[in-house]
Amino acid sequence: xxRNSIFPNSKLRQTLANVLARCNSSSSGGGGATIDDDTxxxxxxxxxxxxxxxxxxxxxxxxxxxxxxxxxxxxxxxVARGNVKPHxxxxxxxxxxxxxxxxxxxxxxLTEQLARLGAHVTGIDLAEKLIAAARDHLTELSPxxxxxxxxxxxxxxxxxxxxxxxxxxxxxxxxxxxVDDKVALLEACVRSLRPGGxxxxxxxxxxxxxxxxxxxxxxxxxxxxxxxxxxWEKMISPLDVQRILDTMNCQTVxxxxxxxDFWRNTWRWINTTQMCYALQAVKESD
Numbered sequence: 001x002x003r004n005s006i007f008p009n010s011k012l013r014q015t016l017a018n019v020l021a022r023c024n025s026s027s028s029g030g031g032g033a034t035i036d037d038d039t040x041x042x043x044x045x046x047x048x049x050x051x052x053x054x055x056x057x058x059x060x061x062x063x064x065x066x067x068x069x070x071x072x073x074x075x076x077x078x079v080a081r082g083n084v085k086p087h088x089x090x091x092x093x094x095x096x097x098x099x100x101x102x103x104x105x106x107x108x109x110l111t112e113q114l115a116r117l118g119a120h121v122t123g124i125d126l127a128e129k130l131i132a133a134a135r136d137h138l139t140e141l142s143p144x145x146x147x148x149x150x151x152x153x154x155x156x157x158x159x160x161x162x163x164x165x166x167x168x169x170x171x172x173x174x175x176x177x178x179v180d181d182k183v184a185l186l187e188a189c190v191r192s193l194r195p196g197g198x199x200x201x202x203x204x205x206x207x208x209x210x211x212x213x214x215x216x217x218x219x220x221x222x223x224x225x226x227x228x229x230x231x232w233e234k235m236i237s238p239l240d241v242q243r244i245l246d247t248m249n250c251q252t253v254x255x256x257x258x259x260x261d262f263w264r265n266t267w268r269w270i271n272t273t274q275m276c277y278a279l280q281a282v283k284e285s286d
Contacts, residue, residue, distance in 0.1 A: 053107030108134030
């Protein structure tokens with residue numbers, strides 16, 4: 001879609017150059033990534049809700065409801081690429097044998113649902129309390145999925161070093177809007193993705209309607225989302241995400257717009273990306 005486009009944003013271009021330089025300089029070394037203060041604040045904010053994470057009527061109810069559209073989006077996107085064995089298509093184990101990585105898995109709401117479709121899913125997150133909540137729910141309430149799910153408290157760049165081109169799909173759902181260095185995050189995600197595999201992203205668009213509805217109304221007027229969850233300066237447009245992925249040899253194949261109905265606690269696809277969006281891109285062979 002954007003194979004021959006020029007990367008127009010100089011800030012994004014410079015960030016990408018810095019990331020690639022860091023990767024080249026540290027490719028033979030070990031050690032974990034340094035977490036900056038802003039990331040620590042984001043992690044702490046989400047950890048504050050760890051105990052309530054699996055409460056479908058609690059502070060994470062919109063995230064629970066999002067599974068109704070994001071699980072089919074990921075499932076159908078993988079099937080559409082021809083990566084699923086024919087005899088598994090249209091079965092309850094349609095993703096059997098698929099190796100998936102969920103980056104920023106939180107308490108495991110999406111991780112478990114993908115595992116129920118037969119996939120082997122690794123969920124990583126920086127929040128110790130959320131990984132603990134995910135593991136507790138898995139072992140206590142979904143023990144039948146234990147052989148299909150693995151949780152790690154680990155940054156994605158560190159994970160990618162030992163899992164280069166390992167996964168059939170990488171999922172980055174409701175994460176980009178909490179990250180400053182999106183280029184670095186996506187670069188590490190793509191490194192862990194095998195050629196022909198897909199990266200799936202859901203996030204908030206950086207538009208005025210999204211700021212009004214997603215921040216002002218939902219957080220400060222209706223109290224539907226914990227205050228301080230979303231930040232305008234961290235949101236990103238689907239076009240900028242496509243441009244970043246294009247420099248990483250990933251071709252965007254699908255972008256769907258979505259919106260959240262506060263009153264009914266339901267998500268639906270719409271014909272515009274003005275609010276939220278879901279994106280699928282495929283990593284091409286070198």
